[in-house]
Amino acid sequence: MDSIASISAIDVHGHYGIYRQVDKSDLYNKMLSGDAAEVVRRAAAVNVGLTIVSPLLALMPRFQANAADGNAEAARIVAQTPGLKQYVVIDPRRPETYSQADEMLKQPQCVGIKLHPEEHGYPIPDHAAPLFEFAAARKAIVLTHTSEQNSLCEDFVPWANRFPEVRLILAHIGHGWDGDVTHQVRAIQKTQHGNVFADTSSARSITPGLIEWAVQEIGAGRVLFGTDTPLYSTAMHRARINYADLSDADKRLILRENALKLFGAKLG
Numbered sequence: 001m002d003s004i005a006s007i008s009a010i011d012v013h014g015h016y017g018i019y020r021q022v023d024k025s026d027l028y029n030k031m032l033s034g035d036a037a038e039v040v041r042r043a044a045a046v047n048v049g050l051t052i053v054s055p056l057l058a059l060m061p062r063f064q065a066n067a068a069d070g071n072a073e074a075a076r077i078v079a080q081t082p083g084l085k086q087y088v089v090i091d092p093r094r095p096e097t098y099s100q101a102d103e104m105l106k107q108p109q110c111v112g113i114k115l116h117p118e119e120h121g122y123p124i125p126d127h128a129a130p131l132f133e134f135a136a137a138r139k140a141i142v143l144t145h146t147s148e149q150n151s152l153c154e155d156f157v158p159w160a161n162r163f164p165e166v167r168l169i170l171a172h173i174g175h176g177w178d179g180d181v182t183h184q185v186r187a188i189q190k191t192q193h194g195n196v197f198a199d200t201s202s203a204r205s206i207t208p209g210l211i212e213w214a215v216q217e218i219g220a221g222r223v224l225f226g227t228d229t230p231l232y233s234t235a236m237h238r239a240r241i242n243y244a245d246l247s248d249a250d251k252r253l254i255l256r257e258n259a260l261k262l263f264g265a266k267l268g
Contacts, residue, residue, distance in 0.1 A: 008049035010259035013201040013226030017056035034230030040083040046238040054114040058089040063121040067091040087114035092127035111266040112141035117150035136163040143169040148177040153187035164193035174204030199226030220250035
């Protein structure tokens with residue numbers, strides 16, 4: 001256990017900023033908020049050396065967020081905050097976010113693209129073609145929210161198969177609008193090129209046996225450590241992998257080695 005705890009983990013799915021949902025109480029929104037410094041503090045406390053974030057300003061309030069404003073904010077804040085890298089958020093209904101992404105992906109702190117069909121309010125099948133064409137032309141890594149009605153995992157499968165240049169991370173192993181915990185894993189099993197992964201950032205990850213089942217089904221090499229910080233506890237997610245019923249080799253892959261292989265020099 002000591003050797004696993006000593007690994008400087010890479011969190012591939014984080015956020016920073018103010019959580020804003022109009023149907024939630026002020027107290028609840030405050031609990032799920034955290035500025036960039038707080039995100040880094042929580043990560044450092046449990047030996048997470050790097051967190052890849054997207055700004056909550058680009059995603060919330062639901063159906064009202066201006067992704068372009070969030071991207072501009074993140075470009076400034078992440079560049080000034082050691083311990084963070086960022087995704088640029090594309091809302092395909094806002095052409096300016098494609099232009100932002102084209103520029104920001106050239107910057108050292110920006111390592112990929114973030115999609116959130118649920119917060120932005122569009123069905124992924126309606127916009128998958130231009131999104132994947134854009135990402136493929138830049139050989140980009142894409143992290144997407146799954147699996148609710150606008151972001152069903154199976155809807156991503158044909159596009160990941162058509163565009164093997166895109167490395168796709170399906171967020172939230174175990175999350176599903178219908179209570180089915182298998183969506184992310186089953187989607188990966190339908191892909192053809194080894195270019196699709198899933199992260200551990202779901203609250204469902206605390207379910208006994210879920211992460212272990214995912215590794216059994218798709219292999220530890222397809223599973224990435226993610227926390228959805230500050231919405232969830234970084235320490236909880238770290239402990240879940242530290243104490244998982246997995247081999248140390250599998251834990252090292254999930255916590256760090258898979259991310260290093262996937263993102264490469266972008267994490268330098």
